[in-house]
Amino acid sequence: xxxxxxxxxxxxxxxxxxxxxxxxxxxxxxxxxxxxxxxxxxxxxxxxxxxxxxxxxxxxxxxxxxxxxxxxxxxxxxxxxxxxxxxxxxxxxxxxxxxxxxxxxxxxxxxxxxxxxxxxxxxxxxxxxxxxxxxxxxxxxxxxxxxxxxxxxxxxxxxxxxxxxxxxxxxxxxxxxxxxxxxxxxxxxxxxxxxxxxxxxxxxxxxxxxxxxxxxxxxxxxxxxxxxxxxxxxxxxxxxxxxxxxxxxxxxxxxxxxxxxxxxxxxxxxxxxxxxxxxxxxxxxxxxxxxxxxxxxxxxxxxxxxxxx
Numbered sequence: 443x444x445x446x447x448x449x450x451x452x453x454x455x456x457x458x459x460x461x462x463x464x465x466x467x468x469x470x471x472x473x474x475x476x477x478x479x480x481x482x483x484x485x486x487x488x489x490x491x492x493x494x495x496x497x498x499x500x501x502x503x504x505x506x507x508x509x510x511x512x513x514x515x516x517x518x519x520x521x522x523x524x525x526x527x528x529x530x531x532x533x534x535x536x537x538x539x540x541x542x543x544x545x546x547x548x549x550x551x552x553x554x555x556x557x558x559x560x561x562x563x564x565x566x567x568x569x570x571x572x573x574x575x576x577x578x579x580x581x582x583x584x585x586x587x588x589x590x591x592x593x594x595x596x597x598x599x600x601x602x603x604x605x606x607x608x609x610x611x612x613x614x615x616x617x618x619x620x621x622x623x624x625x626x627x628x629x630x631x632x633x634x635x636x637x638x639x640x641x642x643x644x645x646x647x648x649x650x651x652x653x654x655x656x657x658x659x660x661x662x663x664x665x666x667x668x669x670x671x672x673x674x675x676x677x678x679x680x681x682x683x684x685x686x687x688x689x690x691x692x693x694x695x696x697x698x699x700x701x702x703x704x705x706x707x708x709x710x711x712x713x714x715x716x717x718x719x720x721x722x723x724x725x726x727x728x729x730x731x732x733x734x735x736x737x738x739x740x741x742x743x744x745x746x747x748x749x750x751x
Contacts, residue, residue, distance in 0.1 A: 463712075478597065483708075486685070489682045490686055494689075498625060499645055500627065502683070504680075505545060505564035508568040510660050510663070514534070517660060531658075534660050535657040541656075542652050542653020545559055547646065581669045582668055600665065625697075629696030682707075689707065710731055
């Protein structure tokens with residue numbers, strides 16, 4: 443139980459919030475608005491999974507918002523040529539993998555600080571996209587929205603995709619040697635190297651996986667709208683990093699899991715609609731989110747110091 447104290451704590455707070463909403467704002471649980479909220483947050487969950495892997499590996503990627511936008515625009519432009527949806531998916535995934543590989547080469551190959559590298563690539567991808575598109579939306583052809591399904595079926599499809607990816611990655615982290623390598627590198631890269639693990643290769647692959655997941659998330663976002671906004675990923679990096687940290691993934695690396703990141707994402711995602719349904723001023727949203735994040739960071743710092751003492 444103590445091993446998963448942070449994760450259970452977040453789950454408890456989330457449960458308490460949902461209980462308050464059930465008592466004082468039952469309209470929150472109306473079917474279609476709740477389904478729409480879950481579908482809109484599904485791409486964020488996929489990117490948060492990738493962010494969790496990066497942070498467990500004791501690195502960070504703040505370029506995911508820009509990557510998300512680039513992948514979405516590239517896939518959207520392919521879709522405007524009336525290509526099948528699976529072609530757009532491949533384009534988004536390959537674009538994300540290439541951009542993730544660029545980060546991986548700079549961080550793992552050249553051993554540059556990931557926060558500096560990804561800050562630079564974040565600005566490069568963002569400004570390059572602005573220069574390329576000049577802020578113009580990509581208008582998608584008919585039949586692409588919700589994968590050609592009804593809105594309700596499409597929303598359930600997007601939600602199911604995100605949950606399947608979450609479960610698959612969580613099992614892989616627990617059952618496969620690659621998952622253990624990730625924790626080993628995040629805990630102590632030198633000790634991992636002496637144990638026969640190649641830390642730089644692990645980091646490179648993790649950045650590529652981050653790019654692939656970002657490309658998949660971009661597709662899941664693309665099908666929810668008739669157009670692609672080149673600025674759709676703005677602020678996404680802070681959102682997913684906050685969710686991961688709140689969910690118990692240690693910013694110092696080597697500790698945490700994807701289910702905790704999922705709980706953290708759900709908690710932060712529920713705050714805005716909860717305030718609306720409880721008739722509380724919207725400006726409190728950022729203050730509450732900031733307070734939750736601060737508490738999570740402080741708790742992580744206290745736990746780390748106790749572990750060293």
